[in-house]
Amino acid sequence: xxxxxxxxxxxxxxxxxxxxxxxxxxxxxxRLYWYRQTLGQGPEFLTYFQNEAQLEKSRLLSxxxxxxxxxxxxxTLEIQRTEQGDSAMYLCASSPVxxxxxxxxxPGTRLTVL
Amino acid sequence: xxxxxxPTSMDCAEGRAANLxxxxxxxxxxxYVYWYRQIHSQGPQYIIHGLxxxxxxxxxxLIITEDRKSSTLILPHATLxxxxxxxxxxxxxxxxxxxxxxxxxxxxIIP
Numbered sequence: 001x002x003x004x005x006x007x008x009x010x011x012x013x014x015x016x017x018x019x020x021x022x023x024x025x026x027x028x029x030x031r032l033y034w035y036r037q038t039l040g041q042g043p044e045f046l047t048y049f050q051n052e053a054q055l056e057k058s059r060l061l062s063x064x065x066x067x068x069x070x071x072x073x074x075x076t077l078e079i080q081r082t083e084q085g086d087s088a089m090y091l092c093a094s095s096p097v098x099x100x101x102x103x104x105x106x107p108g109t110r111l112t113v114l
Numbered sequence: 115x116x117x118x119x120x121p122t123s124m125d126c127a128e129g130r131a132a133n134l135x136x137x138x139x140x141x142x143x144x145x146y147v148y149w150y151r152q153i154h155s156q157g158p159q160y161i162i163h164g165l166x167x168x169x170x171x172x173x174x175x176l177i178i179t180e181d182r183k184s185s186t187l188i189l190p191h192a193t194l195x196x197x198x199x200x201x202x203x204x205x206x207x208x209x210x211x212x213x214x215x216x217x218x219x220x221x222x223i224i225p
Contacts, residue, residue, distance in 0.1 A: 035213075040217070042201055042216055043215050044215070048212060101148055102163070104160070105157030105158045107155075107156060
């Protein structure tokens with residue numbers, strides 16, 4: 001399967017712990033996006049990369065959140081000192097050059113903070 | 115990006131055409147209409163997009179009114195696998211790098 005993959009699919013953690021999620025985009029896609037989705041809502045944009053450069057960050061992305069895409073391939077999203085309000089589905093998407101709004105989404109990582 | 119308005123939920127009988135409306139009265143000249151859907155426990159999936167002409171692909175048809183203030187996504191022969199939340203998104207194809215999702219329409223296909 002050559003789609004977008006995310007790992008882990010589910011993560012349960014205690015408040016105050018750090019968590020890291022990984023996203024592997026479709027190989028020829030140079031743009032990678034992170035979104036967050038809470039129950040009953042549509043996905044909300046967090047940040048995006050073009051190759052290894054992080055070009056935009058949402059105000060939703062507090063100082064506890066950091067994302068990287070070190071070699072322009074896979075990306076990681078880290079949440080430090082997790083809070084219960086961080087519980088959500090974290091979605092990754094990628095898109096090819098010239099079709100940036102046709103984004104291919106992964107299955108998401110569901111985070112539960114106890 | 116222009117704001118969109120969609121019904122919260124709709125039902126459609128299996129095998130019939132599902133017509134999902136979207137209002138986007140503040141759309142500007144360079145903004146496209148995109149449709150995505152999200153099946154339960156999966157990430158969103160791109161369906162189709164258009165600027166002003168009607169569009170058709172293997173998944174659906176998109177009908178945009180002449181004034182571009184509204185559009186309809188048509189699933190010609192709905193199956194149970196089409197049960198999902200459908201999002202209508204209006205966005206420019208230039209310099210706009212993020213999708214702004216609303217709450218969408220929850221479409222339920224009835225056997």
